[in-house]
Amino acid sequence: MQDRMIARAKELLADGTVDRVMGWKKGEFLYDATPAVFYSAEELDAGFVMNAFTAANVSKYLIKETKKEGKILAFLKPCDSFSFRQLMNEHRVDRDKVYIVGIPSWGKADMEKIRQKGITGITSIEEREGDFVVNTILRETHVIKKYDVYLEKCKNCKSKEIVVYDELLDGENGAAVTNSRFDEVAKLEAMTPDERFAFWQNELSRCIRCNACRNVCPACTCEKCVFDNPKSGLENKAAATSFEENMFHIIRAFHVAGRCTDCGECSRVCPQHIPLHLLNRKFIKDMNELYGDFQAGEAEQQRHPVTSYRTDDAEPGVIYTRGGTGK
Amino acid sequence: MQVKNENWKPLIVAFCCNWCSYAGADLAGTNRLNYPADVKIIRVPCSCRVNPMFILRAFQRGADGVIVCGCHPGDCHYTSGNYYARRRMTLLFSMLDYLGIEKGRTRVEWVSAAEGQKFAETMNSFVETITSLGENKRLEDLRCKTE
Numbered sequence: 001m002q003d004r005m006i007a008r009a010k011e012l013l014a015d016g017t018v019d020r021v022m023g024w025k026k027g028e029f030l031y032d033a034t035p036a037v038f039y040s041a042e043e044l045d046a047g048f049v050m051n052a053f054t055a056a057n058v059s060k061y062l063i064k065e066t067k068k069e070g071k072i073l074a075f076l077k078p079c080d081s082f083s084f085r086q087l088m089n090e091h092r093v094d095r096d097k098v099y100i101v102g103i104p105s106w107g108k109a110d111m112e113k114i115r116q117k118g119i120t121g122i123t124s125i126e127e128r129e130g131d132f133v134v135n136t137i138l139r140e141t142h143v144i145k146k147y148d149v150y151l152e153k154c155k156n157c158k159s160k161e162i163v164v165y166d167e168l169l170d171g172e173n174g175a176a177v178t179n180s181r182f183d184e185v186a187k188l189e190a191m192t193p194d195e196r197f198a199f200w201q202n203e204l205s206r207c208i209r210c211n212a213c214r215n216v217c218p219a220c221t222c223e224k225c226v227f228d229n230p231k232s233g234l235e236n237k238a239a240a241t242s243f244e245e246n247m248f249h250i251i252r253a254f255h256v257a258g259r260c261t262d263c264g265e266c267s268r269v270c271p272q273h274i275p276l277h278l279l280n281r282k283f284i285k286d287m288n289e290l291y292g293d294f295q296a297g298e299a300e301q302q303r304h305p306v307t308s309y310r311t312d313d314a315e316p317g318v319i320y321t322r323g324g325t326g327k
Numbered sequence: 328m329q330v331k332n333e334n335w336k337p338l339i340v341a342f343c344c345n346w347c348s349y350a351g352a353d354l355a356g357t358n359r360l361n362y363p364a365d366v367k368i369i370r371v372p373c374s375c376r377v378n379p380m381f382i383l384r385a386f387q388r389g390a391d392g393v394i395v396c397g398c399h400p401g402d403c404h405y406t407s408g409n410y411y412a413r414r415r416m417t418l419l420f421s422m423l424d425y426l427g428i429e430k431g432r433t434r435v436e437w438v439s440a441a442e443g444q445k446f447a448e449t450m451n452s453f454v455e456t457i458t459s460l461g462e463n464k465r466l467e468d469l470r471c472k473t474e
Contacts (some may be wrong), residue, residue, distance in 0.1 A: 176435070188425065197427025197465060204343055226380065233471030240469040248384045250422055254379050257418060279422070286421050291414070304417070309410035311400065316417040316435040 001103070002050040004169060008101060009048070010041045018073040018099050022061060024054040030122050031111040035061050036157035037072070050075075052125045052132055055108035055151055057265050059083035059093075060218040066094035072086040074098050078174060079104040079153065081162045082261040082297035083218035085207055088164065089301055090259070092221050095164075102162030103169045104252075107146055112273070114149050117142075152277060153264020156181035163298060181262070182285045187279060204249060205242035213266035213276050218258035219296075226251070253279040258304030261297040270290065290314055331367065337391040337457040341450070342381065344374045346404035347439045348396030354374045354443030360451035366394075372408035373397070374435075375408035379419040386466035392432050394449070399437040409437070428465050431456045 009021045009037065013210040021044065025036030037159025038044050065072050076084055081102060087093045109125065109132055121137030123277045134142045145157065158181065188196055214220050214227070227248060229235065239245055253260075253276075262284060266276040287294055291305040291313070343349040349370050355362065371377055374397025382393045395416060397409040416435045424430055436449045 181400065185425075193424070193427045193429065195427070196425065200426045237470045241467075242469045243465060244470065246426060247380070247387060250383060250419075250426070252379050253422070254419065271398065280375065282422060282425050283418060286418055288418065304415060307411075309414055310408065311410065313410065313413055314417060316413060316420050319420045320430050 002048070004047065005050055005075060005101075005103065006048050008169065009038070009044055009075075012073050012099065013041060014042075019070040020065075020072050020131075021048075022058050022065060022072055022081075023048050023234065024056065024058075025117075030125065031109075037061075037065065050103075052109040052127060053153070055154075055268060057083055057216070057263050059087060060221070062093050062098055063087065063221060066097040070267070071097050071099055073101065075101050075103050075169075076162060076165065077103055078160050078162050079105070079157075079261070079263045081164050082159070083263050084297075085300070086259055086261055086297035087221070088296070090221070094218065099299065100165045101167055101169055102165035102173070104160065104174060105154075107150045108158065109149045110151045111300060112266075114144070117144060117149070150265050152275070153262075156264075158295070161255065181281060181285050184275075185281050185285050186276065186280075197300060200246070201243045203274050204245050205239075207239075207245040207249070208272060209239075209245060209248065210271060212269045213272065214252060216265045216269045217252075217256060217294075218254070218263060218265065219259045221316070222324040226255075239291055249276070249279060255284055256280065257283040258294070258306040259296050260284065261295070272278045290318070332462065334368045335462055337365045337454060338389060339392045339394065339437075339450075339454060339457060340385045341366050341368045342371050342374070342377045342393070342395045343368050344376075344397040344404075344409075345372050346373075347398035347402065347436055347437075350440035351396070351438040351442050351446040353442065354456075355428045355447045356443075357474050358443045359388045360443060360447035363454045365454055366368065366450050373403065373405050373408035374403075374412040375415070377412060377416075379415060382419065383466065386432075386463055387468035387471055389463075389467060391460070391463040392434075392453060394436060394453050396436050396438045396446070396449075399439055402439065428458050429444065431460050432466075447463075 003192055012018050021038040025035040025047045026049045027033055033049050033054045035056050035058045038048060059080050068270045069246055088095055119134055122134055123137055124135045126133045130146055131143050132146055143281045157177050159176040161176060162173055237267055264277050270276055287305040294305055296304060343352055352368055374395055377395050385393050397412055400409055403409045420433050434453055438446050
């Protein structure tokens with residue numbers, strides 16, 4: 001697929017449709033491909049990659065890119081296209097300045113999970129039906145089940161559909177996927193409050209407030225963030241107890257509630273492996289249950305549950321009676 | 328083991344909307360109804376002015392309970408503010424419960440300007456709940472707690 005993408009990008013550069021290309025650039029290692037902008041055919045040849053590790057969502061970068069002159073070519077995976085559509089709804093990106101080529105994505109690999117299998121020194125990774133074929137520097141070839149090493153966001157993929165595009169690389173679009181992404185949330189909900197508290201205390205105590213989750217999130221697009229407040233009394237102070245970063249995480253999830261497309265980038269980039277998607281999914285699950293099914297980024301110009309209301313909505317007291325046990 | 332603070336008295340923050348609940352509190356006062364002095368009222372223009380962050384911030388800085396009071400749904404001075412507040416607070420409370428915070432620490436109550444009696448009763452019962460729950464330890468933040 002990489003070759004086809006480079007070829008198409010070159011064509012579009014050559015005929016003047018676009019003057020630059022948004023994609024993923026080769027890193028030091030095979031698994032650290034990062035989003036990058038390419039300006040010429042030579043740069044594409046030298047650095048453009050598309051493999052099992054190009055999981056990064058490029059939609060957020062298009063906010064800044066579409067403020068510049070000229071048109072940019074963007075390759076969007078299904079989950080990136082949901083984020084892009086959501087940004088379009090919020091008027092954060094200029095659709096006219098992006099030429100979108102939709103590319104299929106059959107799931108991206110998590111390097112951590114591959115490492116846990118004892119595989120190091122990867123030189124190449126290929127996709128085969130249901131498997132990844134990994135070659136290493138020791139001239140070993142490992143065949144691993146895709147599902148075992150998927151990123152969390154790919155394990156519980158919600159849709160293969162590309163919701164916004166100018167053309168599709170394969171010529172055909174995917175469809176929504178049945179998934180069990182709320183199972184883990186339901187499992188937590190079934191616990192007692194003390195168990196839940198212990199779970200989250202354990203998870204959030206690892207937070208180092210690196211802000212990676214905020215910076216990568218395609219829904220977090222404020223120019224000035226509420227957490228960059230020198231008067232908060234929290235800035236530049238290490239947490240004194242194991243649960244003190246709770247406000248950051250609750251509010252971060254709240255600020256994107258209704259706009260979060262569940263792209264799973266927050267959990268992917270967390271250096272401390274905090275399952276942040278569980279917070280976002282809790283809001284999504286609640287909104288689905290209380291206010292009707294809703295998927296951010298799915299349709300054009302939709303009002304999301306937090307910016308709309310119905311006169312017969314449930315009272316907040318509903319929380320005391322549903323789910324969980326204890327007081 | 329947690330040391331029990333003998334002198335502990337609950338600190339309760341009540342966000343009251345200017346048009347209904349704040350007037351309701353006023354009525355409770357002029358009617359000489361009793362409610363505990365542990366309740367600190369903060370007047371807001373509308374219940375939907377209450378940012379979820381205000382609530383967490385109150386807990387961080389030492390509140391033991393937070394109650395949001397507004398006009399009855401349908402009676403909002405700004406037509407629809409309390410409907411938005413209702414959704415927001417429902418989602419926030421659900422999230423707090425999900426993180427294992429005691430359910431009783433937060434509450435939303437609709438109190439009109441004529442319901443001085445209801446205001447006093449609500450505050451009495453809320454203070455009672457918070458007193459039985461004890462000090463807020465889970466949501467406090469020692470970095471910004473003022474004492």
